[in-house]
Amino acid sequence: MKILSYAVLVGVMLSLSGCDDAMNKPKTETRTMIIGGVPVHDQDYQLLDTQFIAQDQLKQ
16 A cells, blocks of 8 residues: 555656646747737738839839
């Protein structure tokens, strides 16, 4: 009975100890800003190369 108590105690201790795993962290590749209460990503404001070239040509 004493061995069973130790086994249960070890099992409880292992289940209560948390794992600091890198897999649980979300991967954020872009920054998020909040504009007017709505989350907005930086990539929403980045111009594509074709759009940038078109804007450059319109300015000239």
